[in-house]
Amino acid sequence: MAAKSFEQAMEQLEHIVEQMEQGELSLEETLAKFEEGMELSRFCLEKLNQAEQKLKKLVKTEDGFQLETM
């Protein structure tokens, strides 16, 4: 899947739904878009359900950046 971030996934999902609603796709395209859309939505739901508490501290070291748990 091309999307890397939740934001991109949401945008793509939105775009796909709009495309489908315009109804100018062939059957193959519709099915492909449907598959893609479902995958994107699964991805988004997974992201949303990651409920791990995350507060970290940005620390610059000689080797670059580190995240330290606070």
Added chain:
Amino acid sequence: MNDIQSELIPQHIYSVAELTREIKLLLETTIPVIWVMGEISNLKLHSSGHLYFSLKDRDSQLSCVMWRSRNMALFFTPQDGMKVLALGKVTVYEKRGYYQFDVIKMQPAGIGELQFAFEQLKNKLQQEGLFREDLKKPLPAYPSRIGIVTSPTGAAIQDMVNILNRRFPGIEIILRPVKVQGEGAAEEIASAIDEFNEYGKVDVLIVGRGGGSLEDLWAFNEEIVARAIFRSKIPVISAVGHEIDFSISDFVADLRAPTPSAAAELVVPDRAEVLNRVLQYRKRLVQNCANFIQSQRERLNSLITSYPFLRAPDLVRQYQQRLDELTHTLQLMAEHRVRLFSQQLSGLSQRLKALAPQSVLKRGYSICYRMKDNKIVTQAQMLHPADHIRVHLYQGKIAGIVEQVMED
């Protein structure tokens, strides 16, 4: 007399340099780094970049120098007549034998002066285009990592973390702790913003602190912070103090939040809403796909039942019929031809019959054969007297002997 003598006879003679060094030592060790308040006068910016001026009040004045490396960090432009607070130490300039105040840091004294400096910097940055609306970066709709530049101990960070976790549980919050007031705060804030840009893995930055006095919030009015916000590739939300205060960083930032809490509310959508939106999209996807298939099915159906489709079998029947007709016609024509031919044939046979010897014989002709070889005699000279002949008549035959041959 003795007293005078003892004064006249020196026990220890100081050189000028020696004395000056003693004075220097005395002044520089007994007077610590201190804040002095006064009004600027005789301000001169030397071409070397060093700033020379006097601080004066009603009764006295103090020579001051602010070296280039230090005056570059000034957030306001000092002017004659401006009342300032200067932090520094007394030093002695040995060569000329006078003392001066070596200024480390300087800020306008009092609210009025601060306000003036604020307006000055605001105008300057505005003219440079740092507040331009068209240069403001859009904020991400769904940030997954949020960088925060603030104090690790204040209420602001707690409020933000609480709100972020309420609105979007699981969101990643990365804090770069900084001093938000006092000596070096502005520099720390600016370098924290730069570091986040170097780090690169956050979607948006919140830079701010809770409310305080104008002096407390001052770091966010400093040019170095404004420039760091302006050059940030990551969108920046400025969240300084309470609602009524505007800071320079508010003007430069891509979005101004009135408080840190408000920034946390603005920066992420409500997770429940987003969840709902994703579920809605899913529903629409399924619905659309189902609708599409249904509509295609209907289209197919309507095609199948459409006139041309229904006509197809009809056409076949029509061709069948036409074929039958043609076959029939062909048959009729063939029969006709056959009849015609047979008629012709009978005509011909009639004529043939007419031409047959019998019919000729009937008319009174006869055929004469030479007996010896059974040849039909067509010329008199074929025969000789005494030759036997046979003559075929219409009915019956006669035999005879040639008496005489007569040639024409």
